[in-house]
Amino acid sequence: MKNAIASIAVGAVGLITSGSLMAADNFITLASTTSTENSGLFDAIIPAFAEETGIAVRVIAVGTGQAFEIARRGDVDSLLVHDTLGEQQFIADGYASERLDVMYNDFIIVGPSNDPAGIAETDSVTDAFARIANSESPFASRGDDSGTHRAELRLWEDAGVIPQGEWYRELGSGMGPTLNTAAGMNAYSFTDRATWVAFQNPQDLTLLFEGDNALFNQYGSLLLSEQQHPHLKHDLASQWHQWLVSEAGQQAIADFTVNDQPLFFPNAKHRE
Amino acid sequence: MSPGDNPFYTALTLILSMDQGLFAIVILSLKVSLFAVLIASILALPLGAALALWHFPGRNALIVLLNALMGLPPVVAGLCVYLLLSRAGPLGQFGLLFTPTAMVIAQVILVFPIIAALTRQQVEALHSEYAEQLRSLGLNQLRMMPTLLWDARFSLLTVILAGFGRASAEVGAVMIVGGNIDGVTRVMTTSIVLETSKGNLALALGLGIVLLTLVTLINALAHLVSETSKRRLG
Numbered sequence: 001m002k003n004a005i006a007s008i009a010v011g012a013v014g015l016i017t018s019g020s021l022m023a024a025d026n027f028i029t030l031a032s033t034t035s036t037e038n039s040g041l042f043d044a045i046i047p048a049f050a051e052e053t054g055i056a057v058r059v060i061a062v063g064t065g066q067a068f069e070i071a072r073r074g075d076v077d078s079l080l081v082h083d084t085l086g087e088q089q090f091i092a093d094g095y096a097s098e099r100l101d102v103m104y105n106d107f108i109i110v111g112p113s114n115d116p117a118g119i120a121e122t123d124s125v126t127d128a129f130a131r132i133a134n135s136e137s138p139f140a141s142r143g144d145d146s147g148t149h150r151a152e153l154r155l156w157e158d159a160g161v162i163p164q165g166e167w168y169r170e171l172g173s174g175m176g177p178t179l180n181t182a183a184g185m186n187a188y189s190f191t192d193r194a195t196w197v198a199f200q201n202p203q204d205l206t207l208l209f210e211g212d213n214a215l216f217n218q219y220g221s222l223l224l225s226e227q228q229h230p231h232l233k234h235d236l237a238s239q240w241h242q243w244l245v246s247e248a249g250q251q252a253i254a255d256f257t258v259n260d261q262p263l264f265f266p267n268a269k270h271r272e
Numbered sequence: 273m274s275p276g277d278n279p280f281y282t283a284l285t286l287i288l289s290m291d292q293g294l295f296a297i298v299i300l301s302l303k304v305s306l307f308a309v310l311i312a313s314i315l316a317l318p319l320g321a322a323l324a325l326w327h328f329p330g331r332n333a334l335i336v337l338l339n340a341l342m343g344l345p346p347v348v349a350g351l352c353v354y355l356l357l358s359r360a361g362p363l364g365q366f367g368l369l370f371t372p373t374a375m376v377i378a379q380v381i382l383v384f385p386i387i388a389a390l391t392r393q394q395v396e397a398l399h400s401e402y403a404e405q406l407r408s409l410g411l412n413q414l415r416m417m418p419t420l421l422w423d424a425r426f427s428l429l430t431v432i433l434a435g436f437g438r439a440s441a442e443v444g445a446v447m448i449v450g451g452n453i454d455g456v457t458r459v460m461t462t463s464i465v466l467e468t469s470k471g472n473l474a475l476a477l478g479l480g481i482v483l484l485t486l487v488t489l490i491n492a493l494a495h496l497v498s499e500t501s502k503r504r505l506g
Contacts, residue, residue, distance in 0.1 A: 029370055029453070038470050043454075060370060060451035074359035075369050176469025183471075201471030231359065231367075 027056035028077040028236045031070045033147060034174045036080065036219070037061030039194035039263050044256040049243050055236050063146030063174060071095065071222070074229035077237040079222040080244070082192075083147040087220050098223040102244045103253050103264040107151060107217050109209035110179075110196060111137070111188035119188070125212040129159035136167040138187035142178050143170030147217075152190040155214065179205070192217055194263040219264070221245070244268070282478030283485075293455075294479075298486065301459040304372055304446070305439035308379030309387075313432055316384050320391025321421050324399055325413040335392060341385035346378075347444030353378040354448050370451040375459070378445035383435040390431040394424045426498050433494055440487055460486075 036042060037059055046057045057078075060070065064081045071079045072095050080102065081087065087099050109119060109128055117135040119128035132139055133156075141163070142149035156163045169187065171178050175195040182189035183203040196207065221244050226234050243249045245268035253266045286294055323335060355361050357369040357377075368374045398420050399406075406416050421428065443461035450457030452466060460483040467476035 029451075034469065038466075058370065058451075058453040058456055060453060074364075174469055176471060180468065180471060199471040201473055229359065 026054055026236070027058055028233050028240060029058045029060060029075075030078045030080060030240070031060050031062060031067040031076040032080040033064055033067065033082060034061045034176065035082070035148070035192045035195045036264075038176055039198040039258060041194070041253070041256055041264060045249070045252040048248065048252045049240065052248065053239055053243065055239060057240060063142075063144045064148075064150070065145030071224060074224075074232060077224065077233045078240055079224065080219060081147055081222070082217055082219045083150055084218050084220060086147070086150065087222060090222065095225050095228055096222040097225050098241075099220050100241065100245050101268055102219050102221050103250075103266045103268075104216060104218045105193050105264050106210065107148065107190060107215040108193050108196060108207055109188060109190055110182070110202075110205045111208045112186045113204050113206045115208055117188065120208045122209075123212065125155055125209065125214050126159040128209045129155055130161060132188050133159070133161040133163065133167075136165065138167050138169065138185055139163070140178055140182035140185070140187040140189045141168065141170050142175065142190075143172045144174065146174070148175060148190065148192055151217065155190070158214070194258075197261055197263055198258050218267075277474050279474050279477030279481060282474045283481035286478055286482055287485075294482070296455065297458055297460055297463055298482070300372065300457075301440065301461070301483070302486070304375045304459060305379060305436060307376045308383055308439045309432060309436045311376070312380045312383040312387055312435060315380075316387035316435075317391050317421060317428065318417065320388040321395045321417045322413075323388070323392040324395035325416060325420075335389070338385050338389040338392070342389055344382060344385065345444065346382055346442040347448065349381045350378050350445030350448035353381065353445065357449065369449065370453060370457060372450070372457060374449040375446045375457060378449045379439045379442070382442060382445060383439050386438055387431055387435045390434065391421075391424075391428060394427045394431065395420050398424050426502065429494055429498050433491055436490065437487065440483070 032042070038061070042057070042059050046059075050056050060067075060076060062070065064083045064086065067076075067079060067081050068086060068090060070076050071090075079090075079096065087096075090096050091099055109125070111117070111119065117128075117131040117137040119131050122128050122131065141152060153163075169181075169185075171181055173181070175191055176199065178189060179191060179195070179199050180201055181187075183201055183205050186204055188208075189205075193210075221241050223238060223241050224232055224234070226232075244253075250266035250268055253264050254262065256262065256264065323331065323338075353374060354369065356363050357366070357374050358364055359367075359369070368377075399416070402420075402423075406419070411419070441461065443465055446452075446457070446459055447462050447465065450459070450462065452458050452462040458466075460479060464476045464479050464483070467473075467479065
């Protein structure tokens with residue numbers, strides 16, 4: 001009875017707001033990271049996929065931690081994130097059945113152009129992190145359990161630093177808001193290259209450190225578990241998953257540039 | 273400062289270019305917020321009036337609760353609706369998460385307490401003024417309700433506009449339950465957040481100016497309607 005009333009109420013609201021707002025049923029929802037959405041990658045590659053398959057992709061751009069949570073609850077059909085360890089755990093936990101490498105880019109450290117900690121003079125990212133900590137230069141951290149935040153924390157650990165104190169500011173925000181804040185307080189920050197290149201409000205911030213192998217940032221696509229969530233559009237999601245690693249998908253990723261600079265580098269191995 | 277950095281210039285360009293994407297976003301924003309206010313009003317106006325007229329145990333607690341809920345953080349409302357509509361939640365089977373319907377539901381929850389609490393206060397004030405006359409006409413509370421609501425209609429219009437202001441300005445709830453999906457659930461406020469996060473501050477502020485202009489127009493329209501009908505009444 002309660003359920004019937006609920007469905008009538010929900011149905012009524014649905015009727016009012018449906019119509020032109022709801023497009024065809026041939027779509028999947030994809031939880032992904034802010035870096036892929038904010039840089040404009042999806043605007044560049046989704047139309048090619050839609051044209052080939054007739055499937056629209058609706059992107060929900062959140063931090064990797066939140067993306068995992070949304071997928072765990074069965075609220076999206078597909079997942080594209082950048083935390084390989086977390087992704088493997090997600091499969092081990094039984095929420096996804098397959099993971100494929102799709103593309104990579106790299107993390108960089110940005111900071112005030114006068115570089116008070118002198119990180120531009122070193123070649124090792126752990127040394128750069130140690131210099132920031134030793135000079136207690138302000139550092140703006142995501143602090144939001146995102147893929148970037150998790151990578152940053154691993155690097156502090158490698159550098160043998162426990163990041164805490166007045167200089168270390170955990171913002172609990174996405175990459176863009178964190179860069180806005182870092183620019184505002186002229187602090188160092190750890191970011192993926194894609195978000196940085198597409199970012200429009202750098203003020204005095206500049207790219208100070210790049211190129212260490214430890215800064216490799218791998219993106220992976222996950223096929224969600226049919227056992228856990230039988231209601232999801234597994235068939236359509238699987239087409240998307242396969243397309244990303246297909247020649248067409250990989251080419252579309254390679255063709256995407258901002259200011260003539262490629263931001264993501266396709267590196268699918270054909271089948272793992 | 274180049275013209276591209278000036279938010280007013282950006283806003284003007286946005287409006288004048290009649291950008292299709294922007295147009296769709298504006299329409300969706302208005303649709304979601306207006307539906308939310310409509311549904312909330314249908315529920316909250318009678319409830320507010322009833323609270324003003326009937327005295328029952330727990331009434332004061334209910335009034336305090338409604339007043340407190342006026343301060344409900346949008347992100348909390350969004351989270352509640354998210355958990356409710358999530359596949360793992362009690363209403364999961366309807367698949368409403370990340371749709372405009374979910375956004376309407378979240379905004380109804382935000383707007384409802386404002387309209388109910390302020391209606392209660394308006395009707396109660398009017399009632400204490402006319403209580404004796406109404407009673408001498410032999411009206412019971414049920415009959416008084418429509419009379420008082422109608423009599424208070426001009427102040428209730430302001431109440432409803434306050435609700436609309438809350439709905440059109442909030443971002444925390446629609447971000448969580450809508451997901452800010454391009455072309456599907458992206459509204460003005462979530463676009464502003466997105467552009468801010470990209471560092472497009474001028475565009476973000478430009479969108480803010482467009483939103484504020486729209487809300488001003490709606491308020492002006494409401495004011496005009498109420499002034500005209502007041503004058504007609506003499």
